[in-house]
Structure formats: C-alpha cells, structure tokens
Amino acid sequence: MAFVIDVPSHPVYIEQAPPPVVLQAAPPPVIIEQAPPPVVLQAAPPPVIIEQAPPPVVLQAAPPPVIIEQAPPPVVFQAAPPPVIIEQAPPPVVVQGPVVITSPMRSTPTQTRCRFCQQQVVTMTEPMNGLLTWIIFGVLFVFCIWPFCLIPFCVSSCRDVKHICPGCNNVIYVYKRM
Numbered sequence: 729m730a731f732v733i734d735v736p737s738h739p740v741y742i743e744q745a746p747p748p749v750v751l752q753a754a755p756p757p758v759i760i761e762q763a764p765p766p767v768v769l770q771a772a773p774p775p776v777i778i779e780q781a782p783p784p785v786v787l788q789a790a791p792p793p794v795i796i797e798q799a800p801p802p803v804v805f806q807a808a809p810p811p812v813i814i815e816q817a818p819p820p821v822v823v824q825g826p827v828v829i830t831s832p833m834r835s836t837p838t839q840t841r842c843r844f845c846q847q848q849v850v851t852m853t854e855p856m857n858g859l860l861t862w863i864i865f866g867v868l869f870v871f872c873i874w875p876f877c878l879i880p881f882c883v884s885s886c887r888d889v890k891h892i893c894p895g896c897n898n899v900i901y902v903y904k905r906m
Contacts, residue, residue, distance in 0.1 A: 833901045835889045842893040842900060851891035851900055857881065858888030860906040 833840070839850045861880045868877035880886040889903040 833889075833891050834903055835884070838891065840891075840900065842895060842898070844893060844898045844900075845896040847893075847895050849893050849895055852894050854890045854892060855884045855887040856890050856902075858904055858906065860888075861886050863906070 832838075833851070835853065837851050837853050839848070841847070842849050864880040864886055865877050868874065868879075886905070888905055890899055891901040891903070892898070893900050
C-alpha cells in the first residue's frame with residue numbers, strides 16, 4: 729500500500745485555540761528580619777614620618793663687578809646774559825577829599841550823602857509801623873487792656889523811622905526799633 733501525499737504549493741496555516749488564562753492571587757510578601765551588621769571601629773594607623781636629609785647648601789661666589797669707563801661729558805661755556813635794568817615807577821599820588829563822618833541814623837534827621845543822587849543832604853524822617861508797634865499792640869490786646877492797645881500807633885517812640893532824601897525822594901535808610 730502506498731500513500732500519496734499531495735503537498736499544496738502555498739503554505740498552510742493551522743490555527744490553534746489560545747491556552748486558557750488562569751489568574752492566581754500573588755502570595756503574601758515574606759518579611760525577613762535581619763540584625764544590623766556589626767559596626768567595626770578600627771583605629772587609624774599611626775602616621776608615617778619620613779625624615780629626609782636637608783638639601784645641600786651650595787655657596788657661590790658673587791661675580792666680579794663690571795666696570796664701564798666712559799669719557800667725561802663735554803664742557804660748554806656760555807657767555808653771561810646781559811644785565812637787566814629795572815626802572816621803578818614813581819609812587820602813586822593819592823588825593824583825598826574831605827572826610828565826611830556820618831552819625832548813625834536814628835529817629836532824628838541826619839546829614840549824609842545820598843547814594844542815589846550823590847548829593848550831601850539832610851534826611852527827612854517819616855514814622856512807620858514796625859515790629860515793636862505790633863508787639864505792644866498784641867500784648868495790650870491779649871491782656872484785655874484793649875481800650876489802650878491803639879496807643880503804640882500814635883506814639884512816635886514806638887514806631888520805626890524811615891529816612892528819605894529830599895532831593896530824589898528815595899528811601900536812604902529805615903531805623904528799626906526792634
């Protein structure tokens with residue numbers, strides 16, 4: 729008996745059913761307690777001291793100095809400069825006019841030179857209210873002596889004095905009592 733097997737010309741695939749999947753619970757973890765490893769303290773090895781001989785000292789003689797001879801610098805003779813003659817100027821001549829001494833300007837008319845018109849004048853005086861006038865007014869008013877608080881505005885010795893030039897009517901000076 730002879731078997732004839734017909735072999736197809738293309739590959740034949742045989743499909744198989746997948747194997748069944750079986751789920752198993754994981755076994756509980758196993759805890760193994762171990763003692764800690766022993767600590768071994770070792771002493772440090774003693775230091776190693778190596779003694780060496782000092783290096784040899786070599787003394788060398790200093791080299792001889794080098795002497796360079798040079799020719800002396802040339803000497804140049806110059807003629808002396810001509811003498812300088814300085815003539816002195818005659819001393820300046822100062823002409824002084826009459827010296828005017830002005831008295832300090834107070835509450836009375838004063839003779840002075842006006843700085844605006846350059847004339848020798850006797851000033852005109854005019855009283856004006858100043859700091860002293862207002863202070864006396866304030867003190868009398870605050871201490872309830874108000875009927876008398878206007879007196880400083882009428883008394884010339886409580887007021888400042890303005891000095892005026894009679895030629896150009898400019899204010900030359902103001903005498904302030906305070």
